[in-house]
Amino acid sequence: MEIEKLEKILSEFGDNVKFNYDLKKKNWFNIGGKSKVYFKADNLKELVNFLKKLNNDEKIFILGAGSNTLITDKIFDGVVIKLSKNFNNITMLRDEIIIAGSAVLDKSLSDFAMKNNLSGFEFLSCIPGTIGGGIRMNAGCFENEFKDILLSVQAIDKIGNVKTLSSKNINFEYRKSNIPDDLIFLSASFKGIKSNKEKISDKIISYKTEKEKNQPTKIKTSGSTFKNPIFQTDKKVWELIKESVPLDKSFGDACISKKHCNFFVNKGNAKFEDMKNLIDYVAKNVLEKTGVRLEKEIKILE
Secondary structure (H helix, E strand, C coil), rough: CCCCHHHHHHHHHHHHEEEECCCHCCCCCCCCCCEEEEECCCCCCHHHHHHHHHHCCCEEEEEECCCEECCCCCCCEEEEEEEHHHHCCCCEECCCEEEEECCCCCHHHHHHHCCCEEECCCHHHHCCCCCCHHHCCEEEHHHHHHHHHHHHEEEECCCCEEEEEHHHCCCEEEEEECCCCEEEEEEEEECECCHHHHHHHHHHHHHHHHHHHHHHCCCCCECCCCCCCCCCCCCCCHHHHHHCCCCCECCEEEEEECCCCCEEEEEECCCCHHHHHHHHHHHHHHHHHHHHCCCCCCCECC
């Protein structure tokens, strides 16, 4: 749809809609160009109205924390939606059940569970991102995944219909599920296990210590680049990369982390093509050397 037509259709949303909006500062890589349309949804009613106005005539991308997203330097010919603080609430439903908005940070849910003496959420303290993104990719670490604590998801489709999905009816696999791509997550309910706050805290500290020892922090990276190829080999993806690729290889300012070779880093002013070339180069070399075809864990918006 042409910008002029979109401006007319979306005029009622005021400053919550921006055109040719810069996305570079909205992701951890600090890479990217602009989105044709950027919409910050204040609440569910406004989100429903916005989607009905679009009538599924545009590509839509939901941007969470931007912790695992590589964004094109060109203009994204579609709509990027950011959910506001009204999708960032956490409440206790019953003794062992928590409801969290999809914009809640994984770490915040982990902290909330600990304060309420609920175990099972400790691994979330080490996952950078939001609840919505975590559910979408069944994120996990330390032998735990979202599917282990999820009860249900409330979502909305791209024409504004709200629906609830029970986790029992979702087929979760390693870093994916069969949830339709056109669903936008609104909130989710989770079930934990009653425990002692000190025990929960100790587990979180041990997880964080292990993570900080093995993974880079406080730099321009987007977490694990590739999924572990669990159905092809017993080796971890970092082992395959280490034996297949010169670890000092770089494209522009896009390079491989010295601390963990499945983490790729923007060491300054890397462009989208630099990072994408590095990703493609590593995948190609691993395939040629080991016969293992790597699957990306990060999301690429282009």
